[in-house]
Amino acid sequence: MRLTPARVLARITVVPVVVVGAWLLVAFPLLLAGQFTPVTGLVIGAPVVLAAVALVPRWVPDLDEDDGVPWWPVAAVLLITVAFAAVQIAFHSEQIVIRRDPASYAQFAAWIAQYGSLPIPQDRALIAGDDPALTYGSAAFYQVGDVIWPQFLAGMPLVMSVGYWVGDITGMLLTAPLLGALGVLSFAGLAARLVGARWAPLAALLLAVCLPEQWVSRSTYSEPAAQVLFLGALVLAFDALARAVPATGRWDTRHLLALAAGLAFGLGILVRIDALRDVLPVVAFLALLLLARRGQALPMTLGVAVGAAYGLTAGFVLSQPYLEHLADSLVPLxxxxxxxxLALAVATALLWRWGPPKVQRVPWLGTATGILAVVVMAGFALRPLIHTARGHGDEATGFYIGQVQEIEGLPQDPDRTYDEISLYWVGWYVGAAALVLATLGVALLLRRALRGNAPQWVLPLLVLTWTVAATLARPAITPDQPWASRRLIVLVIPAFILFAVWFLAWASHRLREHGAPGGRFWADACAVGGAAVLLLPTAYTATGAMYRMDVGSVAATKELCARIPADGSVVFVDGANAFKFMPLVRNMCGVPTASIDQPDDESVERVVGEIERRGRQAVLAGSQREQLTPYSAGAVPVHPFNVHTEQDPSTLMEPPRGAWRFNGDVWIVAVPRT
Structure with missing residues (x-):
């Protein structure tokens, strides 16, 4: 079979979701069984991933415009993907000291990559037994009984573990840039299918350039993996539904593609528990497929169910304390x-005899829905004029927001959530023109879809419009930037880019086919001018993220680990430093670790004595030399972790414009044995 440009573009853009999805399908059961090791990953996981990559792309149908696609869109998409990966690797973060989520994921991954199971033992017997002065929990790691459970779900750490096996800590950190590049490639595939192959490079470039895409994939956030799964699932679903399949009969490649799409949607929950919200419109679409008697309905439903079961098992078995922490928002979800x-199941049963509603028979419905979309977007734009959102529900978050307000010279209002300016966040990162063009695009697409003229857009419209509306209405995140932009990057910003590029393509086509004399010139001018209007503000804002975070932390960690004796038991006598550094010492240095949050001479001497009686070397740690000197018994403290570099800024009323400073210090002293 001849490999045409369209066929190559169609196949390579499904590879990211196939690789990530196949690996998670195998890796999570291994972790659950306590057998997640490099050997089992190589023997069991690698063959499954290779088989999936060899088979699934062959099932992908050709793009509709197969005969007319030149090679340049394929080359451009690959160039953008490779260039993005290179830039991200050059600027990759070294966040392994826990202040926020990236280091939490990194420490989670470091543990399972080395030990292959959960929970994490506290190793009390190697420190001071059940001494009441000791604490074993820390930031992102919950002390429960005599074990420790990590925060978050296992999906991203399972992917990062491969990088750890290949290249130690640095290899683990580089998985995020590579996942970000795979997300750009997946998005190019979605744009090629829904807009056209010639427009895929522009869509990919806009996503690659925008600040949140660059920022989030330089650090070990979970969003890059979630983005690959959800965008890839939309790509697989498009391919699976390209042709109608009867409800009865043997399964063929279209059924298998539908199964793969469902798995990818469901596995998003294994990466992020809040993906439950984004899967809901997929369930609604499955109900429509069932009512339409489409053969892809059953395999896609099965895939979603299996993937969701993985995610819920990961949450309630391996991350139960985390879900309890999220109970106020998770239980309602x-x-x-x-x-x-349940409502969809009942409605499907009631409508089974008559099939799905014939909405295309209501001529005004499509127009009314398009107008409603414009009104909703206008409402989000006007929201700051009529409403100020307040209520974090978390005293620590309010305290931090108050600090940022003071730094920026803003009025003190620590309880403010800034939810009302969520649409403006999107505008900061993709430009006002993208907001306008995307609004017009989604209005036209809704009108077409409800008239039955764009069936391929039904699922993307359901998923993307639902997620955009729900996220903009309630971002549910600490509102400082660029931190809050991570809420937008999985689907919200890709949705705005996709709809804006589609409208640009539609306008260009209208000018070319139905315009006045010189229509071709005006069509080309529209395409070039529109691309510039979209790209320039996006690129300008992205200049605020051209820095590396926590540089030197990897080397400092290796130096710290080398300074701790092999038989050492580390006890922090500085509660604030322990909160950030205990997981690093435990998970990356591989030594028993605890903290004394309120140290005094009696408690420190007692704990040191207990460590010695167990035949181990007591090592005290803190953020300053002076904290250790009273307990060092004449030994000289050393300063192996000494990192002073750049970290993310925090802004509230404008996009970030550069880095803040990060200061990381760990002093240790090996107490002489008595």
């Missing part, structure tokens, strides 16, 4: 999901 699924 679970209830809404359960009620929504």
């Amino acid at each position: 679970l209830k809404i999901s359960a009620v929504g699924i």
Whole structure:
């Protein structure tokens, strides 16, 4: 079979989701069984991933415009993907000291990559037994009984573990840039299918350039993996539904593609528990498929169910303390999901005899829905004029927001969530023109879809419009930038870019086919001018993220680990430093670790004595030399972790414009044995 440009573009853009999805399908059961090791990964996981990559792309149908696609869009998409990966690797973060989520994921990955199971033992017997002065929990690691459970779900750490096996800590950190590049490639595939192959490079470039895409994939956030799964799932679903399949009969490649799409949607929950919200419109679409008697309905439903089961098992078995911490927001989401699924099941049963509603027979519905979309977007734009959102529900978050307000010279209002300016966040990163063009594009697409003229857009419209509306209405995140932009990058910003590029393509086509004399010139001018209007503000804002975070932390960690004796038991006598550094010492240095949050001579001497009685070397740690000197018994403290570099800024009313400073210090002293 001849490999045409369209065929190559169609196949390579499904590879990211196939690789990530196939690996998670195998890796999570291994972790659950306590057998997640390089050997089992190589023997069991590698063959599954290779088989999936060899088979699934062959099932992908050709793009509709197969005969007319030149090679340049393929080359441009690959160039953008490779260039993005190179830039991200050059600027990759070294966040392994826990202040926020990236280091939490890194420490989670470092543990399972080396030990292959959960929970993490506290190793009390190697420190001071059940001494009441000791604490074993820390930031992102919950002390429960005599074990420790990590925060978050296992999906991203399972992917990062491969990088750890290949290249130690640095290899683990580089998985995020590579996942970000795979997300750009997946998005190019979605744009090629829904807009056209010639427009895929522009869509990919806009996503690659925008600040949140660059920022989030330089550090070990979970969003790059979630983006690959959700965008890839939309790509697989498009390919699976390209042709109608009857409800009965043997399964063929279209059924298998539908199964793969469902798995990718469901596995998003293994990466992020809040992906439950984004899967809800997929369930609604499955109900429509069932009512339409489409053969892809059953395999896609099965895939979503299996993937969701992975995610929920990861949450309730391996991350139960984390879910308890999220109970105020998670329980309502679970209830809404359960009620929504039940309602859809009942509605499907009632409508089974008559099939799906014939909305295309209501001529005004499409126009009314398009107008409603414009009104909703206008409402988000006007929201700051009529409403100020407040109520973090978290005293620590309010305290931090108050600090940032003071730094920026803003009025003190620590309880403010800034939810009302969520649309403006998107505008900061992709430009006002993208907001306008995307609004016009989604209005036209809704009108077309409800008239039955764009069936291929039904699922993307359901997923993207639902996620955009729900996220903009309630971002549910600490609102400082660029931190809050991570809420936008999985689907919200890709949705705005996709709809804006589609409208640009539609306008260009209208000018070319139906315009006045010189229509071709005006069509080309529209395409070039529109691309510039979209790209320039996006690129300008992205200049605020051209820095590397926590540079030197990897080398400092290796120096710290080398200074700790092999039989050492580390006890922090500085509660604030322990909160950030205990997971690093435990997970990356591989030594028993605890902290004394309120140290005094009696408690420190008692704990040191207990460590010695167990035949181990007591090592005290803190952020300053002076904290250790009273307990060092004449030994000289050393300063192996000494990092002073750049970290992310925090802004509230404008996009970030450069880095802040990060100061990381760990002093240690090996107490002489008595």
